Amino acid sequence: MNFKELVKSNRSYRRYDEEYNLKREDLEYFIDLARMTASAANRQPLKYYLANDKETNEKVFETLSWAGYIEDWDEPKKGERPSGYIVILGDKTISKNYFCDPGITAQTILLGARDKELGGCIFAAINKKKLRENLNLPNKFEILYVISLGKPVEKVVLEDMNNNDIKYWRDEKQIHHVPKRGLKEIIIN
């Protein structure tokens, strides 16, 4: 798979084969990729909490809001949930402004996962108070994003956006369609 194919195949996957065993060493490999990325003024304020056992996964899962635009589907059912999570934290003792570091590391983790035939999704809609309690996260860490990870069992396709309609949708075969703006719309000169 060339790089463009990798980027294109790296969709936001929300249904997984929950039986897939995501190993701690796989998660550490992804963090090692994140560790090597650029960081604003090289401060490297991001820290990571890893989850890959059933009990901890459940503690993360219950704090996430899934796929806001799909009205008849609240969350993946049992058996289709992620095999693990990476919680991206900002260490406030290092910096209180993370610039674009979280996106850099999240995308690197997800491309790395896709390269291993896994997939994931970035969550910003998190019950952060509950997640902090559930994982016993010290206050010096700001909860920024959660990445779910697993073996995807859904098909996600990109399509051209019409009428400025940004809502992704699922068809009757449960294929997930994501409208994207065209190049001419996003390049302004």
Added chain:
Amino acid sequence: MNFKELVKSNRSYRRYDEEYNLKREDLEYFIDLARMTASAANRQPLKYYLANDKETNEKVFETLSWAGYIEDWDEPKKGERPSGYIVILGDKTISKNYFCDPGITAQTILLGARDKELGGCIFAAINKKKLRENLNLPNKFEILYVISLGKPVEKVVLEDMNNNDIKYWRDEKQIHHVPKRGLKEIIIN
């Protein structure tokens, strides 16, 4: 080059072969990669201004602050400047919160550039007022980041961080050294 090698070789390059001809179609290819990435609630509020001619490059160049930690070097000299730039803009008429979208697209663009044996650097330290004037950017666009791009002519190496010293440095051979935190420091559990 496998994905891990790609990530590792994707350093913040600040000196380039300025004679290298970065084509408009190369820049559009990178934006096409960025276009296909995940976006918070799929809003896709990011827009892009592309520069690859000498006159426009100079208009961007003069607004950037280079390598804060290297005290005896202010900026790349003539002949070592970037062959082009991508200005990442937030379209405030679409959203005023860009979440981690800018980092996602910036990293995707830079990995795509590296995959083509090019390289770049992300700038947050920008004279935004001057850049807006120089490029005549409408006020509906918030200037977020600038990515410089070109054919790198410098060597950048990663090394383990000691004593919490985040400052990158150059040795007598002008090799650029970047200290990175270890895995055990950034994984908190």
